[in-house]
Amino acid sequence: MSRNRPSLQAVLDRDVYQVVRKFIDSSSESPLKIKSHAIYDHIKNSNSSLKRRSKKQLEDSIERVLLVIQEDESGEDEMDEVEGDFGTNGDGERDTESKSVDFMNKSIVSAWGNSGTGTPKENGEKSRKREGHKGGERDSKRVKRSSAAEQKIDTTPPKGISLNDIGGVASVKAQLKDHLVMPLLRPEAYSNRKIPIPRGILLHGPPGCGKTVISRAFAAALDVPFIEILGPSVVSGMSGESEKQIREHFERAKEVAPCLIFIDEIDVIAPKRDSAQSQMEKRIVAQLLISMDGLAMEGNNGKPVIVLAATNRPDSIDPALRRGGRFDTEINMGVPNEAAREQILKALTRQPMLSNDVNFTILAKKTAGFVGADLKDLVSKAGTWSMDQYRAALEKQAKDAETEMDVDGESNTSEDFVMNQSIARLINRVQDKDMAEPPGFEDTAITMEAFEAVLPTIVPSSKREGFATVPDTTWRDVGALAGVRGELQMAIVEPIKNPQRYQAVGITAPTGVLLWGPPGCGKTLLAKAVAAESKANFISVKGPELLNKYVGESERALRQVFMRARSSVPCVIFFDELDALVPKRSSELHEASARVVNTLLTELDGLSTREGIYLIAATNRPEMIDEAMLRPGRLETLLYVELPKPEERVDILKALIAQRRVINPALAEVARRDECQDFSGADLESLLRKAGQAALNRGASSVEEVDMIRAARNIKPSVGSLDRYEQLRKRFETKLW
8 A cells, every 4th residue: 555655746746737737728838838937936826735845846846747748748749740860869769868858757657647647648638639639728729829820821912903993093093103013023123223112101091092992903903922911910919929920921021022011900000109008019019110121122132022001090100110211101092072083983883884874073073072982882872772673663563463462361461461472572573584674674774863862871981080071051051241252262262163273373372261250140151151162171170179188189189180181182171269279379378278379380381382271260359369370371361250231131031041941031021120230140040940939929830020020129139349340350351352
């Protein structure tokens, strides 16, 4: 009995073996890389009774157990698969060191065997490995890791897409042609001239404008090896795995060069390091920087590798990536204008059959704010609508052809029965190939009616994502202010519609217009009507909403407004309540407010070189605005929007009545009465609401003149004394032509 009793050392080795095995199973590291100090620290930090053992005794036992496990992992596994000189000497015998290791292993195993604890081999793990790794959670992890490492990175160029499928981006195609075709297909021309090739190109713009599509189309046209890195797919929870994937992709690209690497959503893997949430994000950015620096042709036998990346958040990318030698070329793909939308529609409808009545020019006018993805959705939904009409025509044809209904007794009108009958009718009609097509559906062409039917159901992605869209306000909704409208027509509408007129006389359009005057006189309405009349995109910014208590956030929000405008050219930016955003700078003004003023001033200075961006601002207090804002080159045109005169009040009331369509337009003459004196546009809109309430109180079904007069007597003009505005008018008013 004493001989079969396990020794204290054997019991310790057995317990340590169990701890080590659990540690390996829960760890992502290979057993060959685990160090004894890691096991020792694990035991000391756990609730195991082993930590009460002496350090020397515990470390010796860990060393013995690791030696057995690692020998089992590396030596015997490889012996089963590889035969040769790896495990034997030249005479076919194992060398002395192997014999000593075997002797030590056998001695430990025999001690474990006496204690009744099986080794991995005795427990069947070894046999499972020989049977193809069918069991064991740890083995399956090892197989997954090895197969992922051995998986070949796909370098096949994209198929099924061409540059003909993309329209309205000729300028972007021209820039990509300059930076991709010659560098990738004729790199020796650059080497002979000692000229470096472009290393990185960053495509940025709002979602859905075609960044990914044009990248794939260019790769297909070039027909060079193409490696695609999808930003989120690279990020891994395992330490070092993300960096390893980036290294492997770049190394593979250098092997198959000339090669084009495309990184989609690069902002996911390369955010700003100063705002990174973890050390892993910083390491990924650093690895990407190092990998891009290693793409020089001199270090790759003159074979070029170019990185093409896409993002809709360029400002969130680490600045180190956007310097020269990395992503030194940036291409902005903005919201397409009317002409570009027409070209995109023509490209998207090359394959579907269209009816002769489809007018791309009209569709382009009606799709303001649409990007490429929205236009593709429009074409797809128009085709679906046509198919729905065809299906309904087939069902109607089948129903008309029926002579009697098979209703098994009495008639059944339940919803389920009617639907089942409809489905059966359609199936029978579709299966009948001999019956003629329904009238009007002899061909499969998509009609203009289909496009117009589905157009109201599509919300532009730019509107959903916070970018600019064209408002639906027109000059008819304004109703007065003819002088101000004429000035705005010349300052903004004409430069957008007919820029050649300004070029002919050698001038540029005014950079900004300030609308000022009493509240409720239609300043905001004018700005919307101008944008709609010019078919320009429109960004409305309320001054106070940009202000943020955190340092730098207000300035960043202001820069983002202008960045959105650059992506939506032609664009009108409207700042409402400008006095809250840019008050006069003084020693009493807070430093944060002064920084906001300075940011807007610098952005406005840049407007002179940014074609297609126009600024309109509105305020009730022009004397509170910093004087630097009102100099020529910034808000140089100051237009006073005064209270409407009697004739203008009638025009405004007619416009408001026309929007409701249920009130007699003749009632607008009430606005001439003395009761409506000093009424603003907002007061006149309130007049209609209160007149409607008066009609309801009378029990009438429509508004009559008596209701309008009663409402006018109960409304007090919202604008008080006009003396202050008259004094300001002498100081700020710009004389109209």
